[in-house]
Amino acid sequence: MDNFSGGSTDIYDFLRIALDQRFSLPLMDFALSIDANLPLNLPDRLDHLVKIVKQAFEVDIEPHRMFDMLSMLKQPSADGKNLLQHNKNVEHELNKYVSNIDNLCDFPHSTAFCLTFTLEPKSDRCPQCQKSLSSSSKFRTVTLYLADGRSKKATVVSYECKSNQCSLEIFPNFIRNLSDNEQYCFTNQEFLSSGKYVYLGGQTAFECLLLKQYACLLSNGHVAFDSFTRAFNELIDDSHIPLERRLFERIFIIYEIIQFQLFMGTGEKFLNQCCAFFPSNISTDIDNFIMVNYDRFYKKFVQFWSSHNTFYPCKSVKEVDNEYDLCSAAVICDGHMKIRRRLCANPNIALSLPEHFVYLFKPLIVGCSHTPNPKEKLCTQCKNNNLAKEASTSCFASEKKQSQKQSRSLWKIIMAMIWQESSATDHRYIDHTDTDVTGTPMTTVSPVTDALIPSASLLSCNVHKEDVMTDESKRACGILLLATNCQVIICFEEILRSESRKQVMQALTDLYTITPMLTRIVIYDAGCLLAKSVRANFADESRSNEFNNNIGFKALKEVRFFVDRFHLSNHKDKYCHTHLNLDLDDTLKNINSSSCEQINSWIKSYSQMLSNMNEYRFVAALLILFHLRNCSHTKLCNRWVDIERNSGSRAIPHSSSNHMVYDEQMNII
Ligand SMILES: [Zn+2]
Ligand SMILES: [Zn+2]
Ligand SMILES: [Zn+2]
Ligand SMILES: [Zn+2]
Ligand SMILES: [Zn+2]
Structure with a gap:
């Protein structure tokens, strides 16, 4: 064991060593630090020390000179640990x-x-x-x-x-x-x-x-x-x-x-x-900040992640057969019904989309998306407008007034259809029954949407069975997630009062409006009903001509629907097994059709956290959660991707309204 603390040296030894050009003060400090790091009884300790000092300072020092220096420096001094170190706690002194x-x-x-x-x-x-x-x-x-x-x-x-x-x-x-x-x-x-x-x-x-x-x-x-x-x-x-x-x-x-x-x-x-x-001021202005900017952030999210295959394609190897899963080969839709935010009780509010999206179904009465005041049923806005007490006959006038006041739209859906419990899973399917959550026939609320619902005879598959009313508590139904087969989340929408095919159709149209290049393969639990719904709603030429200039709507009509493997066994109609079966398609039989289910099991653990947030922090938290997950899943975290350059600077629909207020203010500087 080397023992450096000789104790017999004094300040003159320090001067003698300091006069040696090879011993700079930083070198002495460094040698002391290394000496403190190395294990006390390390074999060849001194030789290691000499070599490490040489590596760092490119100075040759004989081992015995190093020994002398350290013994001298390490002698205890009156107010310090050794000659060079104070023995004080800086934090304590301050x-x-x-x-x-x-x-x-x-x-x-x-x-x-x-x-x-x-x-x-x-x-x-x-x-x-x-x-x-x-x-x-x-x-x-x-x-x-x-x-x-x-x-x-x-x-x-x-x-x-x-x-x-x-x-x-x-x-x-x-x-x-x-x-x-x-x-x-x-x-x-x-x-x-x-x-x-x-x-x-x-x-x-x-x-x-x-x-x-x-x-x-x-x-x-x-x-x-x-x-x-x-x-x-x-x-x-x-x-x-x-x-x-x-x-x-x-x-x-x-x-x-x-x-x-x-x-x-x-x-x-x-x-x-x-x-x-x-x-x-984050604590007072966070909600307003999210309200003003969320649509812009969300469009950016959708644009970036739905086109990730064009600039950073995934190379996820499937565990089972060691084959590459194709990046962005299919879009998978699924609802997650455990995230249930409290909602204002006013049902007479129409769907409002961010600018540059087309309304496939208008007007769609979805109800108020705001969070009610604590221990009350209504939000501040509805309470002030006294809307809920108005007669249903006047709801259109008031709903129009209301929707103009809503500066930011959550992604909403119609109430025209309620969902049903499937016996096999916790997923709920859509039924054609024209009742709203309270059991009132929808015609009293919205005669227009009623006319758009395809006749029941078109729906022959058994995935809708018996009517189950949603519970009475005024909470949202959950969220609808659209992800690629490579497990990248590309679109998410809150489902306010029911999961409906129209919600999915609107979501797909919005998605294709932003990313027209995206695959036209869509996988959905009730893919058969969705396919029939698209046909039933837009087969009529005059109706589809309304939207013919819209790229998203054109894409929707080109979509080929499939049913994921897990849910296909629930479908009894032969048509589903022959035409919507992924395994019968050569290019699709290898893809992961349950990527949404995997995401769902992850998001499930955040149900309680998300359900207790107000509408603004809720959407912001979803955006962050999904962005972080996508970054981590694609290994794109901490990487700065110039998407404007990589994706050919496709212009994203930008709002000209107050969404850009922060950017405009920047120009003043
Ligand atoms: Zn991918
Ligand atoms: Zn599912
Ligand atoms: Zn409200
Ligand atoms: Zn089916
Ligand atoms: Zn200055």
Whole structure:
């Protein structure tokens, strides 16, 4: 065993060693660190040490000289661990200093900011006009949550630039625009990833690793927000400020929406990098921010993931026969009926789609999509309009008024059909019975939709059996998922009050409007009914001529429907087994027709978390969940794909209304 602590050396030995040109102070520091790392009784310890130092500093030192140096440096000194190291706890000293009243009296405005953790902009110059901002610095203390479970007080520094062309506040991870009446924040990749911590306003900051860890848990595991915060708060129990679930949920959603915008690379550029926008005050403005921007984000999501085969095709090898599963060979539809958000009780609201989509069925009465006020049946809007009390005869006038007021549409469906329980699975099938959820004949609500329903004689397959009423609680039915056979989620819609073929038809039309190149093969539990429905609704030339200029509708008429293998056994009609059977088609017999089921078993663990969210955080959480899962599934995470270049810059339908308000404001800067 080498023993370096001789104890007989003194400060003159240090001078003697320091005079040797080969021993620089950094080299001594490095040798000490390596000495502390290597196991005490490692064979050939000194030789390893010499070689490691040589590797790092390219200096030859004889082992006995190294031994002398370390023995000398490691002698204990009065106020330190050794000659070069203090023996103080920096955090402890700073805390002691800050909490001392005398120091506070000496410098009342700055003492509180002498903390261990500091989040500071990279430079104290304005990134836009290069003016020095050191005199305009602002300080605040926040709670910083570290990935190891600790929570600490941290100082956040910001600079204000108020020169004639700028009106900005520069934070470590973002910039706040101060010029408009409505403040907003933006960031780019460089700002967001500067430093180990991320601060997005308010009183809270996080270690980036903590947010990244949760993003991975969300996309690969079954960890809801409240499980994560509970687990996090158990990591360390002393002097810990507990991480509150709702706070974490909001900041995480905004953080991931920022990442989503940067991933898609669609925002205005600042300093030659694409920007992402977020609200100035996350806790109060998150819902409004999602309402204004969601349609744009959603279209981008659909466009990107439904065309992923054109720029990053999957190479998923099937486990069974070791054959390649074709990327994006088929679209698979399935409903997931466990995610049931609370709904406002007003049924007299029509479907409204984002701009640039055509209404296949109009008007479609789907009911209000808003979340009701706590312990009430109606949302604020419906309560103010007193809509639910109006007679059903006047519902069209009021519904029109209402739908104009709804600035953002959830994806809604008609009430014309109710779904049924299938005996074999928890999937529910569509029935042609014209009743709404309360059992009232639909004709009293919407005589128009009634006329569109194909006659029952067309539906010969047995997948609809007996009528089952939806339960009385005012909750949404679930979500409809469209995924490719390579397990990439390309489209999702909330099913408000029933699962209907018209919902699926509308969803497919919207999908093909955005991505006309997508495969025309669609797999669905009740594919036979869907195929017949498309024919029954649009066989009439005059009716289909209405939409003939719409690319999505043209694609819908070209779709070939199939039934997935799992559900085909429930179909008794011979037609289904001969014409909708994947195994009888040479190009499709190898594809994974149950990819939606696999996604469903994953999303199921988030049912409770999602069901308790309001409408805005609900859609934002779905967008994030599915985006993260797609990224992780395709291994596209942390990869920056220029889709405009790769997919031939196909123009996405952009809304000209207030959706672009953040982008327009950017031009002012
Ligand atoms: Zn400036
Ligand atoms: Zn794929
Ligand atoms: Zn299914
Ligand atoms: Zn309502
Ligand atoms: Zn069938």
